[in-house]
Amino acid sequence: xxxxxxxxxxxALSDWAAALxxxxxxxxxxxxxxxxxxxxxxVAVGVARPAxxxxxxxxxxxxxRAGGNPADVAAAVATITALARTWNxxxxx
Numbered sequence: 001x002x003x004x005x006x007x008x009x010x011x012a013l014s015d016w017a018a019a020l021x022x023x024x025x026x027x028x029x030x031x032x033x034x035x036x037x038x039x040x041x042x043v044a045v046g047v048a049r050p051a052x053x054x055x056x057x058x059x060x061x062x063x064x065r066a067g068g069n070p071a072d073v074a075a076a077v078a079t080i081t082a083l084a085r086t087w088n089x090x091x092x093x
Contacts, residue, residue, distance in 0.1 A: 060076075
């Protein structure tokens with residue numbers, strides 16, 4: 001039995017997102033791949049790599065508690081991204 005690689009080519013990520021949408025009956029706009037990947041990048045660079053998946057989870061939690069629509073997701077991501085972009089300057093101030 002061969003093991004699958006742990007990194008995904010872009011089309012595999014789209015396939016995974018489609019599988020999640022199907023599994024949880026989500027619309028494409030409910031799963032904003034680029035927005036979440038950008039969040040992960042900004043947090044990984046501005047804070048630390050391990051903070052990226054944790055921050056994505058928190059964004060989903062906050063968005064869900066706010067109502068869970070795409071605007072709530074965008075607002076939660078924007079808030080976390082803004083915090084990540086100022087993290088090192090706040091830490092050293």
